[in-house]
Every structure is written in C-alpha cells, then in structure tokens.
Amino acid sequence: MIIIIDMPKRLVIKDIEKCVGCGLCMFACSRRHGEIGNDYSGILPVSLSGFERGATVIFCRACKEPPCAQVCPTNALTPRKGGGVVYREDLCIGCKNCMEACTIGAIFERRNGKPALCIHCGYCANYCPHGVLGFEEVEA
Amino acid sequence: MKVLKIDLSKYRYEVEDRKDLFEEWIGGTGVAVQLLKEEMDLRADPLSEENVIVFAIGPFTSAYPLASKTVAMFKSPLTGNLGESHAGGRTATAIANAGYGAIVIKGKSKKPIYIVVHNDKVYFRDARVIWNIADSLIVGRIIAERESGRGIRTVMRIGGAGNKLVRYACVTTETYRHFGRLGLGAVFGSKNLKGLVVIGRGSRKIPDRHKYKEVYEKILKLALESDAMKKYHLLGTAVNVNPLNQLKALPTKNLKATRFEKAEEISGEALAEHNLGRRVACSHCPIACIHIAALRIPYETEPYFYKTIMISYDYELIYALGSMLGIGSRDGLLKLIHKVEVYGLDAMSTGVCLAWATEALERGLITEKETIVKLSFGDVDAYLKAIDYIVKQPNEFYRVLAQGVEKASEVYGGKEFALAFGKNEMPGYHVGYATHIGYLIGLRHSHLDNAGYSLDQKLKEIPKPQEIVDRLVKEEEWRQVLSSLVVCFFARGVYKPEIVAEAFEALGYETSPEELKMKGEKIYREKLRLKIKMGFDPDSLRLPKRIFETECFHGKLKEEYVKEALRYWKERYVLPLV
Numbered sequence: 174m175i176i177i178i179d180m181p182k183r184l185v186i187k188d189i190e191k192c193v194g195c196g197l198c199m200f201a202c203s204r205r206h207g208e209i210g211n212d213y214s215g216i217l218p219v220s221l222s223g224f225e226r227g228a229t230v231i232f233c234r235a236c237k238e239p240p241c242a243q244v245c246p247t248n249a250l251t252p253r254k255g256g257g258v259v260y261r262e263d264l265c266i267g268c269k270n271c272m273e274a275c276t277i278g279a280i281f282e283r284r285n286g287k288p289a290l291c292i293h294c295g296y297c298a299n300y301c302p303h304g305v306l307g308f309e310e311v312e313a
Numbered sequence: 314m315k316v317l318k319i320d321l322s323k324y325r326y327e328v329e330d331r332k333d334l335f336e337e338w339i340g341g342t343g344v345a346v347q348l349l350k351e352e353m354d355l356r357a358d359p360l361s362e363e364n365v366i367v368f369a370i371g372p373f374t375s376a377y378p379l380a381s382k383t384v385a386m387f388k389s390p391l392t393g394n395l396g397e398s399h400a401g402g403r404t405a406t407a408i409a410n411a412g413y414g415a416i417v418i419k420g421k422s423k424k425p426i427y428i429v430v431h432n433d434k435v436y437f438r439d440a441r442v443i444w445n446i447a448d449s450l451i452v453g454r455i456i457a458e459r460e461s462g463r464g465i466r467t468v469m470r471i472g473g474a475g476n477k478l479v480r481y482a483c484v485t486t487e488t489y490r491h492f493g494r495l496g497l498g499a500v501f502g503s504k505n506l507k508g509l510v511v512i513g514r515g516s517r518k519i520p521d522r523h524k525y526k527e528v529y530e531k532i533l534k535l536a537l538e539s540d541a542m543k544k545y546h547l548l549g550t551a552v553n554v555n556p557l558n559q560l561k562a563l564p565t566k567n568l569k570a571t572r573f574e575k576a577e578e579i580s581g582e583a584l585a586e587h588n589l590g591r592r593v594a595c596s597h598c599p600i601a602c603i604h605i606a607a608l609r610i611p612y613e614t615e616p617y618f619y620k621t622i623m624i625s626y627d628y629e630l631i632y633a634l635g636s637m638l639g640i641g642s643r644d645g646l647l648k649l650i651h652k653v654e655v656y657g658l659d660a661m662s663t664g665v666c667l668a669w670a671t672e673a674l675e676r677g678l679i680t681e682k683e684t685i686v687k688l689s690f691g692d693v694d695a696y697l698k699a700i701d702y703i704v705k706q707p708n709e710f711y712r713v714l715a716q717g718v719e720k721a722s723e724v725y726g727g728k729e730f731a732l733a734f735g736k737n738e739m740p741g742y743h744v745g746y747a748t749h750i751g752y753l754i755g756l757r758h759s760h761l762d763n764a765g766y767s768l769d770q771k772l773k774e775i776p777k778p779q780e781i782v783d784r785l786v787k788e789e790e791w792r793q794v795l796s797s798l799v800v801c802f803f804a805r806g807v808y809k810p811e812i813v814a815e816a817f818e819a820l821g822y823e824t825s826p827e828e829l830k831m832k833g834e835k836i837y838r839e840k841l842r843l844k845i846k847m848g849f850d851p852d853s854l855r856l857p858k859r860i861f862e863t864e865c866f867h868g869k870l871k872e873e874y875v876k877e878a879l880r881y882w883k884e885r886y887v888l889p890l891v
Binding site: 193194195196197199200203204206207208209210211212213217218219220222223224225226227228231281282283284300302303 | 375376378403406409410432450453454457458463464465487488489513514515516517518519522526529533537591592593594595596597598599601603605622623
C-alpha cells in the first residue's frame, strides 16, 4: 500500500534581486479576499530607501515558532503545519500584539485595526511576473 | 468616488462625494477638467495663490494592471494656459487605496510645508528646514524616512527648480517618475509646497468575482504575451533612438540636423549593453519599463574611490540632453540626465532651451557675458554648469531662460530656431507633417496628445492637411478616454475600446465601445473649451522656421501645408466652441 502524505506548502523567495516593485503580488492578495486594493494584503512591495537601490517584498517567512502566535491573547493566530500561522479573524480583537511581535514587520494593519498577513496560500506567486516568488512544498 | 480638497491658505481640508462627476466624466483628465472649472478663476496668474492643482485617477486604478497613471491639471506657468501632466510611480494606487478619486489643492501656505494624506486624514508638516534642499532625491529620502507608510505611499516633491520657480520645473515621484511637462513644480514652489505624500491602505468589494477575474487575466495576458507592449518590455522607450535616426527624424543640435553621427553610442541598445543596471515598475504594472543605468564615477582627487549613481533614462531624455545638444558620450549624457533629475527640471524643456542658447551664442545674438560659460554642441561640462545657472539664475539671461525658450527668444531674438509649440518646448520627433501639426493642435502641445510622430511613419503618401487633422483629433479623442481611465498610453494596444467596455462591465458599469468613444469626443471638447476660457487663441500658434528648413522623414516640409491644417482645425474644431 502506498501512503501519499500531503506536504504543506509555503510562499518562498526564488530570487529577491529580481523584484521590480510592481506590487502585483499585493493586489493579488486582496483580490483573493474579494477586494480591489490593498487592505487585506499580507505582502508588501517596498523600495530600498528609494528605487535607486531597487525593490523587495516583505511577507511572513513561515516561522516554526511564530512569535505572533505566542503573543496572541485570543488564539486568533495559531501555528500552522509547515510554518507560519493560521488566522481566524472572528477571534481577533485587534490588539496589535502580533504586529509588535513580528521581528521582520510582516504583519500589516488593516483599516479596521486587525492584521493582514500572509497565510501561505500561494495565490500571489501566480502573478509575480519576474520569478521573485514561488510556492513550494516544505517539511512539516 | 470621493474628492479631497485641501486649502493651503487656511490649512483646512474637506471630503466630498462626487460620484456624479466620475459617472459622467470617467476620472483622470475628464474629471480634472471639471474640477478645475469648478474650483478656479480661469484668468488667474499661474504662480498666484489662485492657481489650483488637481490630481485625478480613474475607476480602473488598483482594479486592473497598467491603470497606473495620475493626471495633474493646473494652469501652466510656462504657457499661461491649461497645464496637464501625467505621471506613473505609486501615486495613482496610493490615491485610490486612500479612498479618493481626486485631490484638489488650493491657496498658498504662508511658510514652506509639505502635506501628508494618510487615508482619511491630512497633516500639514513644517518644511522650512528642507525647503532649500535643491536635490529632489535627498528631499524624497528625508520625507520617506520621516513618514510612515512604506510600500503603500507616494512621495511627490520638488527640487531646486521648483523652489526657484523655473517655469518648466517638474514634480518628481518615486525617484524616477515625473509630472514632467508644463511646470507643475513651479506651481508647487509658488504655493510654498515642497511635497505631497499620500499613504493609502484600503480596498473596495469586487462586485462580480468571476467576471472580474476573467477580465483581469485577459488584460494581464495581453500585456505580457501579445506584441502590444513588447517595445517597452525590452529596451524601453530608448529603442526609438536608432530607428528615428535612420528615418532622419532625430532632432540633432537644435534641429539643424535630423541625423546624429553618434546616435549609435547613445542608443537604447548601447545603453542596455553597457549601462543598464536595473529595472523597476510603476505600481500594478508587470512591464517594468523604467530602465535605470548605473554610472560609476571616480572621485576627482582620491584614487580607488568611486561613487555609483543610478540614472533613469528614456527616449525623450536621450533626445533632449543627447542628440539635441550634440552629446554623443553615454557617460556625458547620463551625467546631464542626473543633473536634471536632481534639480527636478523637465528634461525636454531644459534640453531645448540649452540648444537654442547654444545656437544663439554661435550666431552672436548673445555673448558669453549672458551665458557665463561657453556653450557649444557636445560640451558636457559646459551644459552641466548651464543647468546650475538655469536653477540659480545668477543673471538676467538665465532668469529669462528659466521662463522657457519662447520667452528667451522674444527677449534675445532667434525665434526662427526657438523650438517651442504653443510655448511648450519640442519633443523628440521631426518625422513629418502630422508630428508638427500634432504638437500645435494637441491640447497639451505634447507628442503624446495624438501621436503625430507615429501617424507620419504609417502614411504611405501625404494626404490633404484636413485628413491629417481629422485623424489626429480622432486619436486625441480616444486618448481622452485612456487618460480619464488613467491607463498608461504605453498600454493603448491592450486597452482597446472593447476590452475597456468589458472591464467596466466587470466592475458593475454598463457601457459600450460607442459610448466610450462619444465620451472621448465630449472630454476633448470640454478640455478645448477650458483652454479657450483660459485665453487660448489658435491664431497665436507660432511656427518655428527651423522645422521647414531641416529635412525630415517626409523631406522638407511646406509651411503653407501646416498653415492650411491649422486654419481647418480652427474652423472645424475650435470656432464651434467659442
């Protein structure tokens, strides 16, 4: 008998130096939530102190021990198989502890005060025109 | 759609819901014309407190790729008439995500300030300390480090040229994109406004997810896989240098020639091979047409010390600061582009002004007493100094040159080789009749109004002037739709009328290609009417003799043909609106 084990996947950087800062990933992320814009986006395209030095994207790097989940008082954020967190918005009280706790600043504040963060669905990687983002299997 | 109105005289702001405006006039250009009409005394002095600036975006901004432009409208201090300038960068999506369709800026601050719009709040910040910083890159960096909103904001600002009210100063955004033409930078300067930051975090519901996804994918696929944008994918706009040179259409040395012996050196191919260091994109554009050259410059005195500067280049800059000035070295060209970037000058106007000054000096209309430095075609160092003087204005001559080539030639002579159309300095094409008629009748006097340079290359034989005018106006009318949607003109091959109608439908608005075309005609007429109310007189359009002397792709142009075209345009399109 062959047992197929579903490996969890995560969003990864293939080559950050290729980023042109177009933000197609950011818009894709909010579209995935049925929205036009960036309020729901868990990925942020930034310049490196001005576009003279190029661009990069900031998003959750799928920590094995996520500090954001550790400081969440309501279990809205819980560790996810394969790294990162599972986010249940209905439990979130908008305390912003998670935003403070994230070492790399990858949790963003929505207009309603609640967090927007990457849940490693991989949708945005389909829209990265320059091969910066990938969606890959990881060891659980 | 909401309109944010900021009054600098009273340090107050208000937000109005103007769904009506956007439903009737789409957005961008269409809406900006109406807002200017509502808000401004059209006879106001462009550098007075009464001038009004409108920034407008469109219904596709943030919704679809390539709708990345912002339209700025104001009264131009260069022409004294309607000013309209478009820029990319992150301005459009920042304004959309902050929740606005347009931002109106009125009045004048008593002291230097910059403004921060953060979603529904507006902050007035003290800019006295940074007011006199002439380097627009440094200004941008200081404001960016001081303010929040990294990644979701735009930082628009002026450099030394705007401070010193050079009539062709630009407003720079995201380091490399510009509201370049017609002097918005001077209008900022006159209002004591050093910068405008917009931070936008927000979104709106997609009405029909299935349909919307389908149209989105279609547009993205067209942009990436069809030939519609191929030119911008590869060498960028700089790809034009070699072909235009071969066509005898590349203005060289103040248009004394249309072939430049060193064109190959400063071509898109050569820049890509030797200097291209990186490419970046405007927000929500997969193309990344912004080509940035890396230039390594040794320190003057210390060995083994280098500075590496990153310089954005495009066709128009290569023309204006390259062939037009006889500059055939890439390093020299890049240094000139960098200088213009630092001060926040319009590159085209600067190049044309310097080219005129060089020829005026050659002919003895002015002397080195006026120019301070000996200008001659090909001399990079002299031009670098002259650009400093345009901004610093150490004597009467440079004070006049800072008002544009039309003004300078009025004062010092040499009108026949002062290359301005409707008082706006010439873009980089001398292809044929449609090119020049296009500059003259285009409502911004820009090559992008109606793309005459492109029509000229397609014409098998020269038709009647009336036909050229009709075709140019038709193109310009459709472009009013694109600039109201704020779709990048480079994506005009993607956003055909049928696709635009589909894209509207997916957002819940019924329209048709026919209705869109009608709106284009209507917006064109409204804009022309606004221009007339601001004092535009088609009879005052001056034809620089030079364009009839120098051979172009169509050979030597005849003045009578162009005059006939202008007569027809006036009768057919202008007079019915007066």
